[in-house]
Structure formats: C-alpha cells, structure tokens
Amino acid sequence: MSILVIAEHNNSELNPATLKTLSAAQAIGGDIDVLVAGDGCQAVAEEASKIGGVNKVLCASNAAYGHFLAENLGTLVAELGKGYSHILAPATTTGKNFMPRVAALLDVAQVSDIIAVESADTFKRPIYAGNAIATVQSEDAIKVITVRATAFDAVSAEGGSASVETVDAAHASDKSEFVGEELAQSERPELTAARVVISGGRGMQNGENFHLLEKVADKLGAAVGASRAAVDAGFVPNDYQVGQTGKIVAPELYIAVGISGAIQHLAGMKDSKVIVAINKDEEAPIFQVADYGLVADLFEVLPQLDQSL
Amino acid sequence: MKVLVAVKRVIDYNVKVRVKADQSDVDLANVKMALNPFCEIAVEEAVRLKEKGIAEEVVVVSIGPKAVQEQMRTAMALGADRGIHVETDDLPDSLAVAKLLKGVVEKEQPQLIILGKQAIDSDNNQTGQMLGALTGMPQGTFASKVDVDSNTVSVTREVDGGLQTVKLQLPAIVTTDLRLNEPRYASLPNIMKAKRKPLDTLTPDDLGVAVKRTVKVLKVEAPAERSAGVKVADVAELVEKLKNEAKVI
Numbered sequence A: 001m002s003i004l005v006i007a008e009h010n011n012s013e014l015n016p017a018t019l020k021t022l023s024a025a026q027a028i029g030g031d032i033d034v035l036v037a038g039d040g041c042q043a044v045a046e047e048a049s050k051i052g053g054v055n056k057v058l059c060a061s062n063a064a065y066g067h068f069l070a071e072n073l074g075t076l077v078a079e080l081g082k083g084y085s086h087i088l089a090p091a092t093t094t095g096k097n098f099m100p101r102v103a104a105l106l107d108v109a110q111v112s113d114i115i116a117v118e119s120a121d122t123f124k125r126p127i128y129a130g131n132a133i134a135t136v137q138s139e140d141a142i143k144v145i146t147v148r149a150t151a152f153d154a155v156s157a158e159g160g161s162a163s164v165e166t167v168d169a170a171h172a173s174d175k176s177e178f179v180g181e182e183l184a185q186s187e188r189p190e191l192t193a194a195r196v197v198i199s200g201g202r203g204m205q206n207g208e209n210f211h212l213l214e215k216v217a218d219k220l221g222a223a224v225g226a227s228r229a230a231v232d233a234g235f236v237p238n239d240y241q242v243g244q245t246g247k248i249v250a251p252e253l254y255i256a257v258g259i260s261g262a263i264q265h266l267a268g269m270k271d272s273k274v275i276v277a278i279n280k281d282e283e284a285p286i287f288q289v290a291d292y293g294l295v296a297d298l299f300e301v302l303p304q305l306d307q308s309l
Numbered sequence B: 001m002k003v004l005v006a007v008k009r010v011i012d013y014n015v016k017v018r019v020k021a022d023q024s025d026v027d028l029a030n031v032k033m034a035l036n037p038f039c040e041i042a043v044e045e046a047v048r049l050k051e052k053g054i055a056e057e058v059v060v061v062s063i064g065p066k067a068v069q070e071q072m073r074t075a076m077a078l079g080a081d082r083g084i085h086v087e088t089d090d091l092p093d094s095l096a097v098a099k100l101l102k103g104v105v106e107k108e109q110p111q112l113i114i115l116g117k118q119a120i121d122s123d124n125n126q127t128g129q130m131l132g133a134l135t136g137m138p139q140g141t142f143a144s145k146v147d148v149d150s151n152t153v154s155v156t157r158e159v160d161g162g163l164q165t166v167k168l169q170l171p172a173i174v175t176t177d178l179r180l181n182e183p184r185y186a187s188l189p190n191i192m193k194a195k196r197k198p199l200d201t202l203t204p205d206d207l208g209v210a211v212k213r214t215v216k217v218l219k220v221e222a223p224a225e226r227s228a229g230v231k232v233a234d235v236a237e238l239v240e241k242l243k244n245e246a247k248v249i
C-alpha cells in the first residue's frame, strides 16, 4: 500500500487538517508521501518533511497552483496519484473542490468525508446530515478519499526527516483564472481548530449583537460560529456557518446561543465534547443534544456570562 | 445561450431519516421526497438568467427512476423550459451520474451547466467537479454570485476562509451554495403549465454509459445518540458546572 496525502496550506504554513488527514492515512497503513502543491511553498514542504511517519514529500511550486484552482491541481494530483493505492485530502472547501476531478480523471469513485478507517478498503462516512453512518467498501484500484478532520487526532508535527523532491509539472489551464479573494481576518482561533466555539443564531437579531458573543469568546479563547439563518440574514459572513453544508466542528466546548437546533446545524456540531445551549424556548430541539441547557433570554445571559468569566 | 440544470430527487430536508432495523439502508418508505434544495437554487439561477435575457433556454436533466419526473415538473413549474429524464432503476454513484450528464451535455451543447453543490442524501459533493473533469470544462463550485459575460462567467465562491472569485471560459460548470439566491415558489398556473412542457426520456444505453457501482454499502447504522443533559437555573450554575463538572473552562 502506498498513500499520497495532499497537504492543505496557504503557501506559508500547513493547515492542521493535514495532520489529521495523515492520521487517517496511518490507519490505512503503508508508505505515506505528502504532496505540497502551491506557489513559493518550499517552506511548507520543509515543514511537512518533519512530520513523523512521512516517507517522502513532493513539492510542486508553480504559479499555476498558487490559488489551488481545481482545474490545475486536479490534473497534477491525478498524474502524480496514478502510482498510489490511496489519495487522501482533507474535506475542506479546497479538498472538496479538486478531489472529485482527480477521481473522475482516474475513472474511480470518490469516498467523501470519511470519519473512520475500518480497513484499507472499508470506511465509515456520515450520510443524510449525519442521521445515518454508512460503512462502505471500495473496489477501485485507487481509492480517492476526503477526510473529515474532526474525526481524527492529529499526528505529531515532529519526529520525521523525509526527503523533499521537486515536481516540475506545470498544469495551467487557460479556462480558469483566479480573480481575487476576501479572506476573513481574525485574531480569534480558526473555527474548525478551536478548543471552544460559541455560535449565534437568528435569535441574535442582528450583526451588532454578535459583539456580545465576541466578548465571551475573547474570555474563553473561543472561535465564533453561526447558524445558516444568521449568515443568510447577513449578521456574519459565510465562513462562520456551522452545519451539514458549512463547517464541521468538534471542540471541547460548543455554546449555541439563540439557535433552534435544526438537523442541518446539529450535523456540524453534535460531535462536540460538551454542548451548552442558551435559548428562551424550552422546547427548542437544541436542548435534546445539550449537556447543559439554560432556558433564558440571551440578551440577559450573555452580559452575565461575560461578567462571571 | 442554453443553460442545463441537473436536479436530484431526495428526501425532504425537514424529514429526519431513520435507519432500517436490518441496517441495510435508511427507511425511505412513505417519506416525503422533494427537489434537492441546492438544485432548487440551481434552477432559480438559470431562470433568472433567462429573465435577464442572458439565457434563451433552460433545460433540466435528472437521472433516476420514473419518480424523478415529479421533481422535474417542479423545476419546470419554477421556470425551466423542458426536461430530459435519463431513466434507470440502478442507483448510479456520482461518477456514473457525471458520465451520464456528460452524454447529455454532448447532445445539448449548453454554454452553462448548473448543479447543486451537494445532494443532501448522500452528502457527496462530487458530481459537478467530476463532470468538469470528464468534459474538460472549468468549474466554479459553491457559488454565491454568478456573472455571465459573452464568453466568460465570473463566480464568487464560498470557501473556508471567506470568498474567492474566479473567471471561467464558457462553456463552464457552476455548483450552487445557499446564498446564491432565494428560490421562488411555483404559482398554481405555472404548476399547471409545467405539466405540458416537453419531457424526453433517454436510457443510459442511449448515452453509451454502463451504470456500475464500485463502492458498496455494507451497513447503515444510526449515529451514536447524545443523551439530553441537564437544565441549569442560571449563569452562575452554568459556569460552576463547566468549571467543576465538565472541566472545560
């Protein structure tokens, strides 16, 4: 067995989801190579070479890969991946974007968003917004897999001394072009990696009121998330959305404020270790998954919480 | 310009599915079915392009058993002009769906193909990207804004870090995210009108595609249930419990 793990990074540092994907690769077993594709990403390749258990790092640094466009990355990974039994990437928006292209180019199926490795060809994955867990077996010669990072522990970022090999292939599609991006700037921890997450829903009433959450978040070193309703209403940007079709989080502590607990929201947070729900409606479904429920008006509770921390 | 929209019939998003006792699958008997919400957004976007005079024709395609025609009629009631049903009782996986869609694309030669980003049953999030690879077309996935020009389309994408904009040469593929638009409701006259819109049926054979599955489902289980915890009386009790009982703060 030989596994190619596609590193997620921003051309200057590795995203922790990569370490968790490597953990899934180790559970499959076999030689593990890591591909770092980007632009000016040599430092990331160095970082990857120090991860314990990595056999070899492939570094493809080219302007074509700078923004991780699926057309270019998909072609590169399909070409490099041919000799492997498994190709793994984190199920982030980047992984979700290019990996199915890799699978189609290799004429194999993709197994999306795995949460457990049963054996080298058998995996568990959530379906129907996490209301069922399927065990699936792939007969494909090359298994193309995206990994739900929250379901795996990170491997150690140290202890390895893999060689770094340069890949020259430049696949630059003339059909797709990066125009620009608006990336959220925040001093707070990243949502999917935070130890504590506090999320607001429609009950927050407007974007201004999210300051009440942010105050508490700052005291707890927490990331701030939101329900779809809060994003749709424009209270906060799209990258705050937690849920079936947003981000999946599994922090030590998740605090849901003014969120009713629709199945699509629960799908993104119900694997959190401890869940707190603050809602004025005692019938709200969120209380069915909460370890600690507080039936109260959030506008009274949040300032008190801020005071008492 | 012709726009092709791929739509899937799925369980209604309000329904909480149950796993069958024999763990072979989820129980879909007598469950309310609907147009996949992301496909509804795809249809709406295509219809708006037509209303703006950018698209001349909106064609919907769906792959599956006869029953999918119900959701195709819904799409036509929302404004699609005609439908192509690729009939199969096998359950094609995303790769097979993408191959069948490629066959339809070759026949119809659309300039823009819109799909949902994800079917809410399988939660795969694969088909649009696979179709892109098979046809050699560029893709704008998880779209929250689509601007069509004469030869290009600009797509603003919802990504983990925020928003990214790409410019694609037509023909191109777009997959929809939640913020792209708010789908309209079909009016009664439009529902009646949709019944008379043309709907052609093809088979996988007509498209030269063999539907096979290489990923087998061995078992479907219910997830570990969380038990509801306790209600606390006030903030003081909450903080005390988080500190001393759960030890998370």
Ligand SMILES: Cc1cc2nc3c(=O)[nH]c(=O)nc-3n(C[C@H](O)[C@H](O)[C@H](O)COP(=O)(O)OP(=O)(O)OC[C@H]3O[C@@H](n4cnc5c(N)ncnc54)[C@H](O)[C@@H]3O)c2cc1C
Residues within 6 Å of the ligand: A200, A201, A202, A203, A204, A226, A227, A228, A229, A230, A241, A242, A243, A244, A245, A246, A247, A257, A258, A259, A260, A261, A262, A263, A264, A265, A268, A278, A279, A280, A281, A284, A296, A297, A298, A299, B013, B037, B038, B120
């Ligand atoms: C295809 C699809 C995908 C989806 N994906 C997602 C997803 O990824 N993530 C997601 O979150 N949703 C998703 N949804 C939407 C989901 O179905 C719900 O509509 C949404 O989660 C509701 O958000 P909410 O709980 O904030 O709002 P509501 O359901 O309106 O709940 C607001 C809650 O706030 C409480 N409240 C109001 N005022 C106060 C107050 N002063 N003090 C205390 N409590 C108060 C109310 O009692 C209520 O329970 C999706 C839906 C579809 C169809």
Ligand SMILES: Nc1ncnc2c1ncn2[C@@H]1O[C@H](COP(=O)(O)O)[C@@H](O)[C@H]1O
Residues within 6 Å of the ligand: B006, B007, B008, B009, B036, B038, B039, B042, B061, B062, B063, B064, B094, B097, B114, B115, B116, B117, B118, B119, B120, B122, B123, B124, B125, B126, B127, B128
């Ligand atoms: N059987 C199908 N028929 C038509 N379109 C489909 C079918 N399955 C998936 N799609 C399209 O592909 C999108 C993504 O589905 P998936 O990749 O399965 O999550 C859906 O929103 C549809 O637009």
